[in-house]
Amino acid sequence: MNKTVHKLRPSDYWRIGKHESWFTDMAANGLHLKKMGIHFAKFTKGTPEKMRYRIEVSPKKRITPEQTQMYAESGWDYITSYSFFHVFSSPEELDAPELHTDPAEQSYTLKELDKKLASNAFIVVIAMILIIGMLSAIWFLDGAPTFVMVKGVAIQQTILALFLGYSAFTSLQASISIRALRRNLIEGKPIDHHAPWKRHYRLHSTIAFLFTAGVGLSAIIPFVQLVKMETKTLPAASLDLPIVRLTYIEKNPAMVRVEPSYVSDNVDWGNRYTYEWSPLAPVQYETDEEGVVPGKMWKDGSGEYSPSIHTQFYQLSIPSLADNLIYDLIERYRYEDSKEDFVETEHPGLDLLIVREEEERKEVFASKGKKVMYVRYFGYADINSIIENLVEKLD
Numbered sequence: 292m293n294k295t296v297h298k299l300r301p302s303d304y305w306r307i308g309k310h311e312s313w314f315t316d317m318a319a320n321g322l323h324l325k326k327m328g329i330h331f332a333k334f335t336k337g338t339p340e341k342m343r344y345r346i347e348v349s350p351k352k353r354i355t356p357e358q359t360q361m362y363a364e365s366g367w368d369y370i371t372s373y374s375f376f377h378v379f380s381s382p383e384e385l386d387a388p389e390l391h392t393d394p395a396e397q398s399y400t401l402k403e404l405d406k407k408l409a410s411n412a413f414i415v416v417i418a419m420i421l422i423i424g425m426l427s428a429i430w431f432l433d434g435a436p437t438f439v440m441v442k443g444v445a446i447q448q449t450i451l452a453l454f455l456g457y458s459a460f461t462s463l464q465a466s467i468s469i470r471a472l473r474r475n476l477i478e479g480k481p482i483d484h485h486a487p488w489k490r491h492y493r494l495h496s497t498i499a500f501l502f503t504a505g506v507g508l509s510a511i512i513p514f515v516q517l518v519k520m521e522t523k524t525l526p527a528a529s530l531d532l533p534i535v536r537l538t539y540i541e542k543n544p545a546m547v548r549v550e551p552s553y554v555s556d557n558v559d560w561g562n563r564y565t566y567e568w569s570p571l572a573p574v575q576y577e578t579d580e581e582g583v584v585p586g587k588m589w590k591d592g593s594g595e596y597s598p599s600i601h602t603q604f605y606q607l608s609i610p611s612l613a614d615n616l617i618y619d620l621i622e623r624y625r626y627e628d629s630k631e632d633f634v635e636t637e638h639p640g641l642d643l644l645i646v647r648e649e650e651e652r653k654e655v656f657a658s659k660g661k662k663v664m665y666v667r668y669f670g671y672a673d674i675n676s677i678i679e680n681l682v683e684k685l686d
Contacts, residue, residue: 294336296322299499301492304374305408305465307346307472308486314344314378315485324380327373330499341383345390345484346376350403362390375404398476405469412459412466419459426452435619437612441605443516443569450509454502512570519568524559525580532564533664534602535680537580540672541598546582549597561599574606589651598670604684605663613658614643620656620665621645640682648674659685 301313314324319341322334345367347354354377359369366387367379381387391397429445430436439445472482527548529536538546551559560579567575580600587596603620607613621633628647633656638644640659647654653674655666662685666677 295325296334296336297331298322298334299492299496300327300330300332301488302495303461303465303468304376305468306486306488306491307348307376308483309488309491310376310378311344311346311482311484312486313488313492314380315342316488318342318344318380324370324378326371327376327378329373343381343383343387343484344370345379345381347379347390348375348400348404349377350375350407365390375407394476394479394481397482398473401469401473401476405466405473408462408466408469412462415459415462419456422452422455433623435623437615438619438623441569441572441607441612441616442567442575443512443571446512446570447509450505454506457498457502516568520566522556522558522563522565524557525562525564525578530564532576532578533574533604533606533662533684534564534576534578535600535664535666535677535684537582537598537600539680540600540668540676541582541584541670542672542676543584545586546584546598549581549583571608571612572605573608574604576602576604578602596671598668598672600669601667603665607661607663610661613661613663616663617643617645617656617658617665620663624654624665624667638678638682641685644678646674646678653677655681657681657685 298317300310302309304310317324317334319339321337321339323337323340323342324332324344325335326333347358347362349358352372352375354369354372362369362379366381366385367390368381370378370380372378379390391400426445426448429448430439433439476482529538548562551561553560561581562579564576564578567577569575578601581597582599583595583597585595588594589596605616607616621630625633625647632649633645633647633654635643635645638657641657642660643656643658645656651669651671653668653670653672655664655668655674655677657664657678659682664681664685666681668677
């Protein structure tokens with residue numbers, strides 16, 4: 292029983308001359324074509340032979356038995372088909388006549404395929420434009436592309452869009468190439484049956500590997516994020532987490548935790564911490580904490596004094612993303628506030644510090660090395676207390 296060998300195709304399916312040349316070289320090495328797939332060709336291992344291969348194009352995916360018989364009588368044996376391309380072979384010593392002796396006549400066999408590929412290219416390009424539009428909305432609608440990238444929410448969609456973009460490119464290239472080939476045939480220029488294929492083989496192999504790896508990663512990343520993500524109730528006692536705690540800001544022993552206003556999956560979402568992972572920020576924490584000081588009122592008399600704090604922490608894989616992430620966090624959370632309200636200030640313990648202060652509302656954005664922290668606080672504590680606690684957590 293002959294051994295079967297699978298090999299990656301050397302180039303895109305419409306490159307007729309390169310495939311014919313490749314089949315011939317494989318036969319010379321003892322690998323005889325058996326079947327063609329989308330990405331791989333199946334060969335049987337045998338005795339090296341000098342063979343000629345020709346690819347016949349038809350508007351239908353099946354070639355008629357009459358046509359197969361006619362070619363067989365001329366010395367060409369039918370091997371296999373892929374899409375609209377049908378492969379025939381003949382021993383070189385047989386010196387069988389060409390399937391087509393008139394290039395202009397052969398051009399008519401490409402007419403229907405030319406139309407099909409042009410139509411496919413148009414549809415794929417329109418679909419790609421729509422996908423780019425939707426992907427652009429994910430990345431840029433909030434004006435925070437670095438935040439989207441760091442959170443990893445669009446990695447899978449982006450890799451898949453790149454894959455679809457390459458597919459659109461190859462569809463367009465197929466249409467252009469077949470049309471160019473048809474034009475050459477009309478002008479009397481025959482197909483080069485010995486076209487060099489090795490450079491395209493290396494390029495095709497590299498692209499296939501990169502896209503296989505990329506699509507594989509895009510499928511794995513969401514599962515890793517899902518497995519690693521966890522949300523728990525934030526204990527009143529101190530935890531060794533890179534977050535700013537409300538008790539350290541208020542410094543009031545009379546403050547107690549408010550009764551939970553929303554509990555789901557045994558988590559008090561008013562006092563919780565969430566851990567997340569992404570390739571660009573393998574350590575991410577987001578926390579909320581609320582308290583109340585019995586007997587103390589807000590200055591406007593709206594009720595008991597109930598300070599709260601929200602913290603986001605990111606440990607980045609690439610430190611140079613830190614500044615852009617801070618600016619994106621500001622853009623994402625400033626809402627109706629003016630950019631001028633966010634003031635950059637110097638601090639010896641930080642690479643970048645931007646603050647916003649308005650009565651009881653205070654926001655701090657800071658980075659040091661590959662660490663970024665955003666703190667939003669509602670209460671009467673001094674903003675310097677927030678900054679110093681933040682600096683301690685970033686050290």
